Amino acid sequence: MNKNDILSGVITKMGSGGEGIIKEGEYSVFVPFTLPGEKVRYQVLKVKGKIVFGKALEIITPAEERIRPECKVFGKCGGCQLQHIKYKSQLKLKTKTVVDCLSKIAFLEPEVAFCERSDLEYGYRNKLQLPVRENAVGYTVGFFAPNSHRVIPIRNCPIQPEWNSKIISTTQKFIRNFGISAYNDETGKGLIKHVVVRDVGGKLIVTVVITENDLPRKEEYIKLLQEDFKEFSLYININKLGNNVIFGDKFILLYGNGRYTTKEFGIKFEIGPESFMQVNDGVRRRIYQEVMKCVGVDENTVVIDAYSGAGLLTAMLAEKSKKAIGIEIVKEAVDCAEHLKIKNGLSNMENICAPCEDVLPEIMKKERRENNKCVLVLDPPRQGVERNIIEAIKESLPDKIVYVSCSPQTLSRDLGLLLGTLKVDEKGVTVKNDGEIKSLYKIEEVKPFDLFPQTRHVETVVSLIRADF
Numbered sequence: 001m002n003k004n005d006i007l008s009g010v011i012t013k014m015g016s017g018g019e020g021i022i023k024e025g026e027y028s029v030f031v032p033f034t035l036p037g038e039k040v041r042y043q044v045l046k047v048k049g050k051i052v053f054g055k056a057l058e059i060i061t062p063a064e065e066r067i068r069p070e071c072k073v074f075g076k077c078g079g080c081q082l083q084h085i086k087y088k089s090q091l092k093l094k095t096k097t098v099v100d101c102l103s104k105i106a107f108l109e110p111e112v113a114f115c116e117r118s119d120l121e122y123g124y125r126n127k128l129q130l131p132v133r134e135n136a137v138g139y140t141v142g143f144f145a146p147n148s149h150r151v152i153p154i155r156n157c158p159i160q161p162e163w164n165s166k167i168i169s170t171t172q173k174f175i176r177n178f179g180i181s182a183y184n185d186e187t188g189k190g191l192i193k194h195v196v197v198r199d200v201g202g203k204l205i206v207t208v209v210i211t212e213n214d215l216p217r218k219e220e221y222i223k224l225l226q227e228d229f230k231e232f233s234l235y236i237n238i239n240k241l242g243n244n245v246i247f248g249d250k251f252i253l254l255y256g257n258g259r260y261t262t263k264e265f266g267i268k269f270e271i272g273p274e275s276f277m278q279v280n281d282g283v284r285r286r287i288y289q290e291v292m293k294c295v296g297v298d299e300n301t302v303v304i305d306a307y308s309g310a311g312l313l314t315a316m317l318a319e320k321s322k323k324a325i326g327i328e329i330v331k332e333a334v335d336c337a338e339h340l341k342i343k344n345g346l347s348n349m350e351n352i353c354a355p356c357e358d359v360l361p362e363i364m365k366k367e368r369r370e371n372n373k374c375v376l377v378l379d380p381p382r383q384g385v386e387r388n389i390i391e392a393i394k395e396s397l398p399d400k401i402v403y404v405s406c407s408p409q410t411l412s413r414d415l416g417l418l419l420g421t422l423k424v425d426e427k428g429v430t431v432k433n434d435g436e437i438k439s440l441y442k443i444e445e446v447k448p449f450d451l452f453p454q455t456r457h458v459e460t461v462v463s464l465i466r467a468d469f
């Protein structure tokens with residue numbers, strides 16, 4: 001098989017990225033935006049050993065699950081991968097992704113519940129991240145193309161609420177009318193890099209990421225935003241580095257309250273521009289309810305909420321336990337959690353600002369020394385948890401672990417290491433454990449949630465209990 005060959009074949013299965021796979025002799029051909037059973041004509045883009053990447057040119061026989069995508073730039077924009085698939089089939093695919101990862105990466109075969117749906121299939125995202133880049137004729141505001149820094153122009157993103165199109169047109173108007181420059185990745189020049197918006201219960205926090213210390217004509221941007229939005233805050237964030245990280249360290253509030261308070265599960269909590277918040281409010285609530293159910297705490301239990309963000313879940317846990325300890329690396333999020341603790345009178349909630357890998361092992365040891373019944377909640381970023389944390393868990397043996405994950409791949413790796421189906425070899429590589437497996441925990445439940453409809457991403461809650469209980 002060679003680059004640029006034009007071939008046809010039948011999709012036999014799907015990969016975890018939502019792409020169809022054709023088996024062509026010894027080759028596996030990955031063709032995005034295709035479905036099992038479909039006969040497709042495709043062009044070979046890249047051959048890497050026995051793995052081939054193709055581009056669909058024609059769907060010769062469409063599958064029954066195929067539907068018309070909502071978005072005009074679906075396939076060109078890197079945001080969504082599954083808009084061409086009926087929603088029920090998206091859920092099926094995400095369930096299978098979790099099953100396959102656990103089995104192929106961790107050699108685990110637990111029962112996996114069917115992926116729980118999102119009430120909103122579109123318009124669910126409470127966070128918008130718009131890259132702004134210079135182009136040959138001026139600037140583009142939109143989203144990155146898949147695996148690229150090329151910005152695809154967008155007027156309206158259907159997975160965002162309606163306000164997204166107003167933010168896009170206001171930003172375009174501001175750049176155009178006031179001669180503001182857009183960033184260029186090659187030269188490292190140009191002012192605006194990103195506009196990031198967070199919707200907190202209907203109030204917007206807008207952050208313009210720039211490469212200088214100030215935003216010229218900022219009062220004009222505020223005026224334009226006032227035309228469309230009653231209540232909002234505007235920050236600038238200064239990021240002079242040419243890397244892929246969106247925010248730099250410094251945020252400056254230009255307009256509005258800066259942080260907003262909202263109420264969920266009877267708890268008032270505050271969010272600022274830097275604090276993490278799950279992007280789909282409805283599904284986040286169901287995930288938190290699921291965590292509360294799995295944790296099953298009582299007033300004798302200490303709960304450690306590792307990777308705790310702005311502290312809403314820590315507060316819910318504190319209400320039902322002897323003590324809840326949140327650990328989070330972002331200072332603003334920990335400030336929000338402290339504010340929440342005071343506002344809600346939760347004296348048994350402790351908020352620690354530190355990397356989990358530095359403090360969690362000692363905290364678990366202390367709870368064990370004091371003979372406290374201890375439950376650990378882990379909700380790490382995509383990279384999963386650090387190895388020293390896995391080792392520390394195996395030593396301290398919390399009574400229960402509830403792991404919330406946005407990556408079935410790193411979830412599987414971490415579960416394999418915890419349950420003994422994987423081990424770390426002399427070279428520090430994670431490999432299958434072919435020896436005797438002495439599992440310290442058993443899986444009680446695996447439940448995927450569709451936090452990110454139309455995309456390949458899936459959130460999973462796994463509950464583990466000590467094997468000797």
Ligand SMILES: C[S@@+](CC[C@H](N)C(=O)[O-])C[C@H]1O[C@@H](n2cnc3c(N)ncnc32)[C@H](O)[C@@H]1O
Binds near residue numbers: 275278333354356381
């Ligand atoms: C997936 S979010 C979960 C946040 C929170 N549990 C929630 O539901 O909103 C992961 C959080 O971990 C924080 N984080 C990332 N690396 C960390 C580390 N090494 N130690 C502690 N917190 C970290 C991030 O800032 C983020 O708030």
